[in-house]
Amino acid sequence: MRKIHLFSASAAMWLSVGCVAAAPVKTGIEVLRERGFDVLRGKRVGLVTNPTGVDRRLVSTIDVLDSAARRGMFELAALYGPEHGVRGDAEAGQAVASGRDARTGVRVFSLYGRTTRPTREMLAGVDVLVFDIQDIGTRSYTYISTMGRVMEGAAEAGVPVVVLDRPNPMGGLRVEGRERIEEGLVSFVSAYPIPYIHGMTVGELARMLNEEGMLRGGVRCGLTVVPMEGWRREMGWEECGLPWVATSPHIPTPEGALYYPTTGTIGELGTLHIGVGYTLPFRTVAAGWIGDAEGLAQRLNGLPELAGGRFRPIHYRPFYGADKGTMMHGVEIFLPRGTKEADSLVFTLIPFYIMQELAALCPEHKPLEEATDSKRAMFDKVLGTSQMRRMFLEAGCRVTPQLRAFWRPSQAFLEKRRKYLIY
Template sequence: IPYIHGMTVGELARMLDGEGMLRGGARCGLTVVPMEGWRREMGWEECGLPWVATSPHVPTAEGALYYPATGTIGELGTLHIGVGYTLPFRTVAAGWIGDAEGLARRLNGLPELAGCRFRPIHYRPFYGADKGRMMHGVEIFLPREAGKADSLLFTLVPFYILQELAAMAPGHKPLEEAAEGRLAMFDKVLGTRQLRRMFLEAGCRVTPQIRGFWRPSRGFLEKRGKYLIY
């Protein structure tokens, strides 16, 4: 299942049950009540519904779009992603990043991240492990219609940031320096350790193989199609 699978919770439940993906192949008596008036191409703002925070750090619908872009890298514990500050999931920063302006400039110059914008930022988190420490890095601005952007973009943003940091500050290794438990969570969020290993083996570069790794396969899309409701 790709990191961003494009299914509603009900559709995902139907696939997990129908494909025997539950532990031990267990099946359940599942009933999904379809929504009325919703279409797959709709963004949240088109639903006409109030947003209910899914987490203290996802207080807005826009914030939900940033979660897949930085939530993975946040699991490492070696980079700050704005949680504990006023921009949860919208930054990537650290105390050791010495050239935030240069990092933003490099990221803005990547054609693979066209549509995204990065600006240098310096801030002190209000709470959390880095409370009171000055962080330097970038604030991320996703494409204006981020909800309709290629889902691959969200998955790869953190890897491109790691790539540019590796080139600028080779003495710091956010992936290798992460605690074992943190690495395990990073891998679990992505669903596999293979992506991290491919990235490290490539010298912390995003290769075509890595870009293609998370594209939904034809097999997945065909399987998914059996369980779509809308």
């Protein structure tokens, strides 16, 4: 087993606690720069990043490393692009092209196309591989799948990995969802056995994937995590003092990271509109056939299981997408933060409660059953299980205690997770 190195955080961490005004969080790239890029000195460096890899002045990590390379500290040998590409010029789901970065002239290899894992050929001439991407804290978001695949490819090629840590915009306390991925449902949106909301930073997650044998074939890479300074698990993004760069086109604000795991799952069905294509991506659940949006909101606001969340009736026409121009009726979701009710509210079960109340209001429509086979398959892949769908339908479209218990992360996982928390 290779040793994992952790740089110690500075006094800024404890100065941000108590009555002292919170100091801005320093991300891994800023800590690495302050340390004079010591773990990269004299090496040929590969960088996995995208537009979210920036410092607090919005300078790209590509350009930060390129500037240091031009001063002779190391060589920036290659860039690797996940979904959306290193400069963000590829649409969601679009294959990323290899080539040269126009600004630096550094060669670019695609990790979202023919392969999602760097091959030995792609890593030839690279001594160390750096990962710097802002995640949103949800298993089905592909950036952590990319990180795991990068670690697998690096392990096979004998190239060490440096992960530059960043905040989890959902904070580090909320953990939701069954961690076990059913056989046949492992995919790029459920690549590793972790809960749907994992409550970890990318650095913490990298440590766990590496040490718990979660990477494909049980491989382990040489791993260095450069931690942040000043981040605490209870922090919301607004407390970090950092700019937000859209992690993808439909996550333009940090709030989107909270709402993505709330509605993104049922959005895969294609039978309910979740605000993507309108001005509220992931914040609505609506359909043209919902005739009583007011009644739906009242029913949801009356559920004790959803206490803390609020729902208001909404009517809108999407500007683009399959439902462009069609009047939608439904609810807009308002999630709580920083309250006891927020802690007890299971964000990822909200879509099931909405479908439960829709079944009572509109029994002639069944979003789960009306979806195509391929859409239902994707819904299952995102959840990592087909049992949630089946249990819900078999209970007459009801969220039962059994379903809630099934979806809960295991105590064994929570104990395992605790070993790898840095903050």
